[in-house]
Amino acid sequence: MNLKELVTGKPGDKQFLLGNEAAVRGVIEAGVSVAATYPGTPSSEIGNVLSGLAKEANIYFEFSTNEKVAMEVAATAAASGLRSFTFMKHVGMNVASDSFMTTAYSGVNGGMVILSADDPSLFSSQNEQDTRNYGRLANVPILEPSNCQEVKDMVKYAFDLSEQFKLPVIVRTTTRVSHMRGVVEFGEVVDNSSEGESHWKKGFFKKNPAQFVPVPAFAKDMHVALVEKMDEINKITNESDFNVESYFSQNKKYGVIASSSAYNYAYDVIRYNNLDIDVLKLGFSYPFPYDKVADFVKDYDEVFIVEEVDPIIEKDTLVAIGKNNLNTVVHGKLDGTFPVYHEFNSDIVANGFNKYLNFIEENTDDYSDNLLNLQEEIPSRAPVLCAGCPHRAMYYGVNKALEELGIPLKDAVFASDIGCYTLGINPPYNAADYLLSMGSSVGDGCGFSIATNQKVISFIGDSTFFHSGISPLINAVHNKNNFILTVLDNRITAMTGGQPNPGIPVDGMGDDAPEISIRKLALACGCNYVRVINPLNLDQVVKTYKEALERDEVCVIIAKAPCTLIKGKTRKPPVNYIDSNCNGCNKCVSELACPAISKDGGKIAIDQSMCDGCGVCIQVCKYGALEAGRGE
Structure with missing residues (x-):
């Protein structure tokens, strides 16, 4: 489909959408005026789509420098009476949490929705934390869609709920929900047209310090008001149409309570195997619908709780059973029926059910077994840096x-960060020894330089440097630390799909914007040794690192070269191999590990379709066996 139909589509239209695209339609139907994010998978596509549609949809959109800023942009817009939307991956909530927690107290005037995309099984993350814990920590409502239609509907509904109770609302998705596809029926669009010069509607902030300035005297009352609001919302969750029963049982022995993508697996297993089990799907899962759950479980001897990551619904179900003096037995993560980690699939759920129902015959040739057999026959291919990636040259x-x-190498410590360059962990580079979070490589450099006498080299991307690398760099200079900070400036936020960042002269809506100089920022932080180099010039790279390694201060090396995947980037002719000059040293393969270079029958082979013509391999070869391509 043409993505513009997310804006122009009429009520009743049906489109086959990605979960993240359905979220965008929900935002448009809700009449949102301001949206902000820092890109992070599995939520990245939301920003990519909004970026292209924002003006047509009368939305101000930005890729903020980090999730905390995005949260604050959305919170202030909502305080000004506008509907606002911020979204991020689950670990982004850690960055945004300080402002998020207080927003729950101060509340909003216009609707504010926070979509947090969890990543069970850590497909693109450093942990698989459960966003539902944040909802409980801040005490704000949580909605959990299980399919694309629900993503759209719940996002839209969340704005109504937010405005009704003057609270931010979380919509928690997962990788599977974000990236599944399904038919979505469009609904009515709330008018958000602008009356001024800007393409988005402007609000007005009415001063009210008792609401928006949480000094202790006011914050005490804010907390009381928050608890009272959530008590009222709890009445809604017990009656919500998003909490739905499906009845398949005849004897009422077994029931299932499930949410989000885990519900889909449970439903499929029950229907495929004709199991005598009823299901309660919790789409509006917090405040927890204790009355609804107690009314459901009272009819069953045993109930399975199917949820991904933490046993949150399971614990609340046990509370509901205890409060109502019920005898229902609960099976879930706490008793070992299901794993306490990673995402589920139909086999995991079926095996959990089977511990009590015994419906799976031994040696069953099921779908997953066939899939595993197929995977064993497919050659394994580890993730690698792209051919022509400038990061490879820096690691070399x-x-x-x-x-x-x-x-x-044992006397050097490589502090890595979040981005494509984390692949420096792989041989032959072996250039990632420690990693915590976005921007941590700089703070880690501070710590290692204090705690050890080893040489410390930190690596951080340009977008990540803007995100959270500047404050720790100031800390490093002020505390006279000694390490090298390598800023891998590939002119884009590469790993999440090529979004702009403050280091390039374009904003999130494609308009011209001031380009922020990383070099000037490093100098302003007090760094004396700041060098901007071309990473594809190996002599310059080696010389600069040798200089920095011999200095006793914080040194900043900015490796500036565009990502090879940037749209419109000029591609040089692929490298040519001259067999007669090759002495068989194999260094172009073993020391570079470029996917465009391989050995075929004892000879070097250059994949002409993959080679970017960057020329780094030519500099590695000392025998003239590789030469620059001449093109056609």
């Missing part, structure tokens, strides 16, 4: 500099 160069200075 830093290792050469250490080698030429006689510094063994």
Whole structure:
């Protein structure tokens, strides 16, 4: 489909949408005026789509420098009476949490919705934390869609709920819900047309310090008001149409309570195997609908709780059973029926049910077994840096500099960060020893330089530097630390799909914007040694690292070269291989690990369709066996 139909589509239209695209339609139907994010998978596509549609949809949209800023942009817009939307991956909630927690107290005037996309099984994340814990920590409502239609409907409904109770509302998705596809029927669109010069509607902030300035005297009352609001919302969750029963049982022995993508697996297993089990799907899961759940479980001897990551619904169900003096037995994560980690699938759910129902015959040749057999036959392919990626040259160069200075790898510590460059962990680079979170490589550099006498080299991307690398760099200079900070400036937020960042002269809506200089920022932080280099020039890379390694201060090396995947980037002719000059040293393969270079029958082979013509391999070869391509 043409994505513009997310804006122009009429009520009753049906489209086959990605879960994240359905979220965008929900935002448009809700009449949102302001949206802000920092890109993070599995929520990235929401920003990519909104970026292209914002003006037509009368929405101000930005890729903020980090999730905390995005949260604050949305909160202030909602305080000004506008509907606002912020979205992020689950770990982004950690960055935004300080402002998020207080927003729950101060509340909003216009509707404010926070979509947090969890990542069970850590497909693109450093942990699989459960956003539902944040909802309980801040005491704000949580909606959990299980399909694309629900994503759209729940996002739209969340704005109505938010405005009714003057609270932010969380919509919690998962990787599967974000990236599944399904038919979505469109609804009515709330008018958000602008009356001024800007393409988005402007609000007006009415001063009310008792609501928006949470000094202790006011914050005490805010907390009381929050608890009272959630008590009222609890009445709604017990009657919500998003909490739906499906009845298949004849004997009322077994029931299931499930949410989000885990519900889909449970439903499929029950229907496929004709199991005698009834199901309660919790789509509006917090405040927890204790009355609804107690009324459901009282009719069953045993109830399975099917949810991904933490046993949150399970614990609340046990509370509901205890409060109502019921005898229903609960099976879930706490008793080992289901795993306490990673995402589920139909087999995991079926095996959990089977521990009590014994419906699976031994040696069953099921779908997942066939899939596993197929996977065993497919060659494994680990993720690698792209052909022509400038990060590869930096990792090669830093290792050469250490080698030429006689510094063994054990005496060097590589602090890595969140981005494509984390792939530096792989051989032959071995350039990732420690990683915590976005921007942590700089703070880690501070710590290692204090705690050890080893040489410390930190790696951070340009977008990540803007996100959370500046404050720790100031800390490093002020506390006289000694390490090298390598800023891998590939002119884009690469890993999440090529979004802009403050280092390039374009904003989130495609308009011209001031380009923020990383070099000037480093100098302003007090760094004396700041060098901007071309990472594809290996002599320059090695020379600069050797200089920095011999200094006793914070050194900043900015490796500036565009990501090879940037749209419109000029591609050089692929490298040519001259067999007669090759001495078989294999260094172009073993020391670079470029996916465009391989050995075929004892000879070097250049994949002409993959080679970017970056020329780094030509510099590695000392025998003239590789030369620049001449093109057609």
